[in-house]
Amino acid sequence: MTDIMDIIRAVLVGIGGTIILDIYAFLLQRLFGVPATNWQMVGRWLGHMPGGNFIQTNLGQVRPVLGEHVLGWAFHYGIGIGYGLLLVSIWGSKWLFEPGITEPLILALVLLVLPYFIMMPGMGMGIAGSQTPKPFVTRLKSMIGHSIFGIGMYLTARLLAAAA
16 A cells, blocks of 8 residues: 555445445345344453453353443454455555455455454354354355455445546
8 A cells, every 4th residue: 555545445445345244234134034243242252352351152141341332343343444454455556446356355255264263262152153053054144244245345446446
């Protein structure tokens, strides 16, 4: 990234991808009853980390933390922004003006290692959701969600490039 405008565009790409993912999750929940990620629980998990508690075996039974809902949503959007910055750091600022769909999809799918091997185990769901009632469904939801996020980053970049 060569200038502040590229950084701003990369941040917007991450935010746009996250918004598209949230719209997708909202529609799945409203139309088909598929539960969306509970960002409040993510905030609770994060909120206990400063006390050295990185792994929760039963997060629902853990003491709530002040502002956990806001913390979870801020983390969600912060991760989206980080992915947008990482995307442009890897593929360069030129991608912002000539976006392709392959790059954000590769990044989004490769970064499944984070929820599979850090978030899910840390929140008591086991590696790649192995301790959930339907591990395959948990993994598939994450994979589709990350793909939707990647598509959202691409669409946001296309919109920004057209406006430039």
